[in-house]
Amino acid sequence: MQNIVNEVESKCREAKSAARKLALISTEKKNNALLNMADNLVRRSAEILAANEKDLTQARTSGMGAAMLDRLLLNRARLEGMAQDVRAVAALPDPVGEIFDMRTMPNGLRIGKKRVPLGVIAVVYESRPNVTIDISALCLKAGNAVVLRGGKEAVHSNVALANLARQAATEADLPEGAVQLIQSTDRAAVSHLLRMKDFVDLLIPRGGAELIRYVSQEATMPVVTGGIGVCHIFVDRSAQVPQAVSIAYNAKVQRPTVCNALDCLLVHADVAPSYLPLIAREWASAGVEIHGDKRALSILAPLPSLKLVPATDEDWGKEFLSLTVAVKVVDTMDEALEHIERYGSGHSEAIVTEDYSSAMRFLDEVDAACVYVNASTRFTDGGQFGLGAEVGISTQKFHARGPLGLKEITTYKWLIFGSGQVRP
Amino acid sequence: MQNIVNEVESKCREAKSAARKLALISTEKKNNALLNMADNLVRRSAEILAANEKDLTQARTSGMGAAMLDRLLLNRARLEGMAQDVRAVAALPDPVGEIFDMRTMPNGLRIGKKRVPLGVIAVVYESRPNVTIDISALCLKAGNAVVLRGGKEAVHSNVALANLARQAATEADLPEGAVQLIQSTDRAAVSHLLRMKDFVDLLIPRGGAELIRYVSQEATMPVVTGGIGVCHIFVDRSAQVPQAVSIAYNAKVQRPTVCNALDCLLVHADVAPSYLPLIAREWASAGVEIHGDKRALSILAPLPSLKLVPATDEDWGKEFLSLTVAVKVVDTMDEALEHIERYGSGHSEAIVTEDYSSAMRFLDEVDAACVYVNASTRFTDGGQFGLGAEVGISTQKFHARGPLGLKEITTYKWLIFGSGQVRP
Numbered sequence: 138m139q140n141i142v143n144e145v146e147s148k149c150r151e152a153k154s155a156a157r158k159l160a161l162i163s164t165e166k167k168n169n170a171l172l173n174m175a176d177n178l179v180r181r182s183a184e185i186l187a188a189n190e191k192d193l194t195q196a197r198t199s200g201m202g203a204a205m206l207d208r209l210l211l212n213r214a215r216l217e218g219m220a221q222d223v224r225a226v227a228a229l230p231d232p233v234g235e236i237f238d239m240r241t242m243p244n245g246l247r248i249g250k251k252r253v254p255l256g257v258i259a260v261v262y263e264s265r266p267n268v269t270i271d272i273s274a275l276c277l278k279a280g281n282a283v284v285l286r287g288g289k290e291a292v293h294s295n296v297a298l299a300n301l302a303r304q305a306a307t308e309a310d311l312p313e314g315a316v317q318l319i320q321s322t323d324r325a326a327v328s329h330l331l332r333m334k335d336f337v338d339l340l341i342p343r344g345g346a347e348l349i350r351y352v353s354q355e356a357t358m359p360v361v362t363g364g365i366g367v368c369h370i371f372v373d374r375s376a377q378v379p380q381a382v383s384i385a386y387n388a389k390v391q392r393p394t395v396c397n398a399l400d401c402l403l404v405h406a407d408v409a410p411s412y413l414p415l416i417a418r419e420w421a422s423a424g425v426e427i428h429g430d431k432r433a434l435s436i437l438a439p440l441p442s443l444k445l446v447p448a449t450d451e452d453w454g455k456e457f458l459s460l461t462v463a464v465k466v467v468d469t470m471d472e473a474l475e476h477i478e479r480y481g482s483g484h485s486e487a488i489v490t491e492d493y494s495s496a497m498r499f500l501d502e503v504d505a506a507c508v509y510v511n512a513s514t515r516f517t518d519g520g521q522f523g524l525g526a527e528v529g530i531s532t533q534k535f536h537a538r539g540p541l542g543l544k545e546i547t548t549y550k551w552l553i554f555g556s557g558q559v560r561p
Numbered sequence: 562m563q564n565i566v567n568e569v570e571s572k573c574r575e576a577k578s579a580a581r582k583l584a585l586i587s588t589e590k591k592n593n594a595l596l597n598m599a600d601n602l603v604r605r606s607a608e609i610l611a612a613n614e615k616d617l618t619q620a621r622t623s624g625m626g627a628a629m630l631d632r633l634l635l636n637r638a639r640l641e642g643m644a645q646d647v648r649a650v651a652a653l654p655d656p657v658g659e660i661f662d663m664r665t666m667p668n669g670l671r672i673g674k675k676r677v678p679l680g681v682i683a684v685v686y687e688s689r690p691n692v693t694i695d696i697s698a699l700c701l702k703a704g705n706a707v708v709l710r711g712g713k714e715a716v717h718s719n720v721a722l723a724n725l726a727r728q729a730a731t732e733a734d735l736p737e738g739a740v741q742l743i744q745s746t747d748r749a750a751v752s753h754l755l756r757m758k759d760f761v762d763l764l765i766p767r768g769g770a771e772l773i774r775y776v777s778q779e780a781t782m783p784v785v786t787g788g789i790g791v792c793h794i795f796v797d798r799s800a801q802v803p804q805a806v807s808i809a810y811n812a813k814v815q816r817p818t819v820c821n822a823l824d825c826l827l828v829h830a831d832v833a834p835s836y837l838p839l840i841a842r843e844w845a846s847a848g849v850e851i852h853g854d855k856r857a858l859s860i861l862a863p864l865p866s867l868k869l870v871p872a873t874d875e876d877w878g879k880e881f882l883s884l885t886v887a888v889k890v891v892d893t894m895d896e897a898l899e900h901i902e903r904y905g906s907g908h909s910e911a912i913v914t915e916d917y918s919s920a921m922r923f924l925d926e927v928d929a930a931c932v933y934v935n936a937s938t939r940f941t942d943g944g945q946f947g948l949g950a951e952v953g954i955s956t957q958k959f960h961a962r963g964p965l966g967l968k969e970i971t972t973y974k975w976l977i978f979g980s981g982q983v984r985p
Contacts, residue, residue, distance in 0.1 A: 359959040380981040387983035512979025534972040535783040536960040548958040555936025557804040559811030
């Protein structure tokens with residue numbers, strides 16, 4: 138136990154000390170670190186894959202399922218993909234150093250803000266080892282030191298990748314200690330990390346609902362929570378039916394295991410009889426199971442070869458992360474808005490409509506990170522929103538909402554240029 | 562106990578429900594609510610002062626000291642001052658509704674952000690009853706509902722002021738429940754409030770170090786901490802001596818009881834012999850007591866009628882909030898920067914220098930909310946920084962740093978205008 142405490146504390150302390158120097162490092166050096174990282178992912182792939190193989194062997198022995206094994210797997214193609222992503226981050230503009238809101242006050246003080254790194258960012262994540270590289274690259278680019286704590290099942294891969302990231306940083310003359318990986322796989326390491334308020338400026342949990350709940354309850358430092366997306370699409374009475382089919386199909390089927398996929402379709406009663414059979418047939422061809430309310434079922438029941446299940450109370454507000462969707466017929470837009478307010482998770486919500494006032498009302502009244510008119514919720518993503526990359530997606534309102542890019546892992550300080558001013 | 566839990570929970574719930582409607586209220590109505598509030602502070606002053614008299618009587622009976630009694634005291638002039646401040650907030654631009662960062666993506670999606678209220682802001686504060694009005698006005702103006710929990714000693718004044726604010730809001734057609742005051746004076750009410758994560762979007766503690774520590778440890782929702790200012794001024798070797806005297810005098814003496822007042826003066830050894838006697842004489846005329854290190858004392862000891870005390874370890878990093886100052890002679894700017902890094906609270910730090918490179922280095926390397934060149938730290942204030950007013954001063958890095966104006970108690974949501982886009 139004391140070993141775990143010592144490891145966590147000494148690594149957080151080293152990260153803090155590195156962060157002070159990292160805040161002053163040139164963009165060029167930070168970019169060089171990222172380019173080294175990308176090169177080494179390819180050049181040293183044998184070493185990384187050997188470490189990954191150890192994790193895979195253990196996982197197979199312990200009876201891990203195919204989907205989880207796939208998340209854990211690295212191969213040459215995936216390493217090359219990771220290297221590409223790191224090069225893309227290197228190519229993004231550096232957020233640090235921007236001076237903004239500068240003004241001259243009546244007393245001659247020049248007052249403004251300068252964008253600076255947050256300091257130390259700790260990330261607690263589960264199986265996928267590529268997160269080790271993604272997060273290291275984003276944090277370093279924004280001038281932050283990083284403390285990583287990956288899943289137990291990926292520990293060999295994570296150690297190899299974090300070593301690679303650390304060496305890439307050091308070779309580019311970044312301060313020692315800017316990339317830290319907590320190797321202890323004991324849960325006590327996470328619980329101790331959550332107490333490191335003096336060294337960690339922001340903690341990001343990336344994983345399932347249980348991890349996120351635990352971290353937001355126990356952390357003593359600021360936390361960005363998110364990643365839980367209970368997403369709705371409301372097909373308004375005035376929707377263009379083919380467009381509504383294409384959007385709801387894409388939002389459910391294009392990648393059903395992610396947080397911005399569709400969970401619940403709300404359909405205006407006026408359009409339900411013409412619309413529901415069309416979307417249901419498309420979904421059926423992709424293997425989607427529909428949990429429908431009574432009115433949806435009464436429209437869909439006569440159709441052949443649909444997977445239909447009567448919806449229960451648990452279906453509303455559920456994040457399915459699979460080819461299942463809840464469907465409900467509503468009589469009014471008010472009913473749709475109330476449903477979203479009650480069951481949405483504040484992630485991504487969409488309306489499909491041709492009615493201008495309905496579109497504007499939906500944008501105004503829905504309280505979520507991302508509110509869409511006539512587009513798929515699948516666009517909620519740092520890359521798609523033009524941020525280049527993301528460390529996560531926030532569903533809280535504080536600090537940043539939606540995809541978190543480089544700018545969102547920085548803060549600012551006030552600069553005041555005086556010439557002897559004193560307060561009267 | 563159950564009564565307390567019920568009061569806290571029902572008031573937070575009502576605030577949440579009001580917040581949803583308040584987010585959509587026009588600027589004009591919000592301003593009307595504030596103007597009503599200002600008018601009623603003057604018109605109904607007899608009623609407020611009668612309530613305040615009850616608090617004062619109890620406080621005198623319980624043996625409260627003169628400084629605390631003065632903080633508690635309301636009179637006609639103070640009520641008029643409060644009304645003026647509320648009118649000033651009404652005159653500020655409404656931050657809500659601003660659309661920014663709007664761009665068209667290559668796929669034709671128009672993506673941008675819209676500024677929206679945070680929702681429900683809870684504030685836990687101590688003796689001064691004017692906070693009840695200040696915070697209500699700022700929160701309502703930014704479209705937030707507010708849950709207030711003032712000090713036990715001011716409960717009669719706070720009830721009268723919160724009633725006034727609530728009525729002013731309702732008369733202006735703002736939703737019922739937008740202003741809530743928790744009347745229970747039991748500490749359990751605060752501890753229960755800290756668990757109201759589902760209803761409270763941001764909690765701001767305003768008070769002493771103990772309150773702030775307790776709240777940041779126990780709160781389950783985001784917290785803005787601040788208000789603890791251990792402020793340094795570094796007088797560099799190249800400083801203009803008269804300017805450095807005027808700045809250090811102002812920062813220590815103009816209002817010594819506040820967080821942006823000077824706590825520790827660091828003086829470069831080259832300028833200490835000429836500078837220290839001058840500032841010490843000025844301070845002596847205002848009754849300032851100097852806790853000096855050995856070198857400072859050896860310079861100052863020969864001078865008549867100074868209050869000199871040898872500094873102890875506890876003097877470094879101490880927020881004095883009184884006419885006491887710590888003074889240390891340093892040999893280099895590095896030593897000054899290290900001292901500030903070790904002992905500063907991240908609030909306000911200043912350098913006095915004529916050397917351009919020293920000024921730039923200080924601005925770059927000091928990690929604090931507000932970093933000054935050649936000006937008094939006393940300017941750290943929402944009004945002085947051009948924000949019009951402030952709900953507090955943040956010394957954390959997350960969300961907002963330094964004075965928190967109207968914009969800092971808002972957040973944003975992403976708006977996405979599509980024309981049928983789906984993700985390939």
